[in-house]
Amino acid sequence: MIEEKLTTADFLKTDIDDTLRPQSFADFIGQNKVKGNIKVFVEAANIRKSTLDHTLLYGPPGLGKTTLAKIISNELGKIIKITSAPAIEKQGDLMAILTTLDEGDILFIDEIHRLKKVLEEILYSAMEDFKVDIVIGEGTGARTLRLAVPHFTLIGATTRVGSITGPLRSRFGIIERLDFYDTESIKRILERSSGILKVNINPEGITEVAKRSRGTPRIANRLLKRISDFCLVEKKNLIDKEFADYALLQLEVDEKGLDAMDRKILKIIIDHYEGGPVGVSAIAAAVSEEAETIEDVYEPFLIQQGFLKRGPRGRMASSAAYEHMGYPCKKEESLFQ
Numbered sequence: 001m002i003e004e005k006l007t008t009a010d011f012l013k014t015d016i017d018d019t020l021r022p023q024s025f026a027d028f029i030g031q032n033k034v035k036g037n038i039k040v041f042v043e044a045a046n047i048r049k050s051t052l053d054h055t056l057l058y059g060p061p062g063l064g065k066t067t068l069a070k071i072i073s074n075e076l077g078k079i080i081k082i083t084s085a086p087a088i089e090k091q092g093d094l095m096a097i098l099t100t101l102d103e104g105d106i107l108f109i110d111e112i113h114r115l116k117k118v119l120e121e122i123l124y125s126a127m128e129d130f131k132v133d134i135v136i137g138e139g140t141g142a143r144t145l146r147l148a149v150p151h152f153t154l155i156g157a158t159t160r161v162g163s164i165t166g167p168l169r170s171r172f173g174i175i176e177r178l179d180f181y182d183t184e185s186i187k188r189i190l191e192r193s194s195g196i197l198k199v200n201i202n203p204e205g206i207t208e209v210a211k212r213s214r215g216t217p218r219i220a221n222r223l224l225k226r227i228s229d230f231c232l233v234e235k236k237n238l239i240d241k242e243f244a245d246y247a248l249l250q251l252e253v254d255e256k257g258l259d260a261m262d263r264k265i266l267k268i269i270i271d272h273y274e275g276g277p278v279g280v281s282a283i284a285a286a287v288s289e290e291a292e293t294i295e296d297v298y299e300p301f302l303i304q305q306g307f308l309k310r311g312p313r314g315r316m317a318s319s320a321a322y323e324h325m326g327y328p329c330k331k332e333e334s335l336f337q
């Protein structure tokens, strides 16, 4: 039997259902700056009776990009058509999507940094001029056909804004970055979720789960569900701090919210590379994970928590990482020497 352990990357892949997804700005907790801005732009579009400018939402996985896109469509009273860049393979696929849009529709393209170059060029003119040129035939018989596209709003989402080309980025009128949530916001999200899921958890229990949710609503919700599974099976009727502690230990989530993979990454940098610097591909090979997953899922949180530093020569474990992992103190050295 092959035993597979679920990692944070698995946790972050999908949401099992939409029951916990906020449907309106009022339900969307935290991210006040981003929410406030988008609310204004949506309201202005509603007053003007015009379409919302193309919008790019970026940030680590599970922070609410898809949720915000759906809320925007709800608040504009528009239809949202959802796709993701890897699903659009050919020119024909993109044309089919663009030409079936109705006036005012929202087109949501997830993982937009993965859109192929040739398709990006089609998208440029669709976004800017609401026209697309398609080439029919080949060689001397080739003709260009210009088709009109209805006025639509493109909402792009990505975890890696750095991989988006300049020309594409410049065609978004609204660009907003989602960052990790503070513990207070995660607490409120957990309160809301436990109400919806009818999970009996007290404030101390909520605080404990919130502190260990990596500032990420999706992880907070998952942990709540898994802890409530333990609670059910072990016939407890309340999740308090002690029970949350116990269940999180079973789930291998430590007191800082680091999971087995986070700790493996730090351990490898410390044990095998004397704390670094080491390239991400070497780390990825050592922990049998894709480099892209390390960069998108694990690194942002480890960096935000001050356990990892990124420099021109690679990744380094900080002295906080040494301490957290139970190693003797590290002699700090500059990344830029």
Ligand SMILES: Nc1ncnc2c1ncn2[C@@H]1O[C@H](COP(=O)(O)OP(=O)(O)OP(=O)(O)O)[C@@H](O)[C@H]1O
Pocket (backbone or CB within 6 Å): 012, 013, 015, 018, 020, 021, 022, 027, 028, 029, 030, 031, 060, 061, 062, 063, 064, 065, 066, 067, 068, 110, 157, 158, 159, 189, 217, 218, 221
């Ligand atoms: N501000 C919020 N308030 C309450 N719940 C939230 C909030 N943001 C996200 N969530 C919850 O977290 C889940 C994950 O959010 P979402 O799917 O929007 O993340 P994402 O940024 O699109 O992630 P990915 O990059 O993986 O696509 C949602 O299903 C929702 O239940």
Ligand SMILES: [Mg+2]
Pocket (backbone or CB within 6 Å): 065, 066, 067, 110, 157
């Ligand atoms: Mg998403």
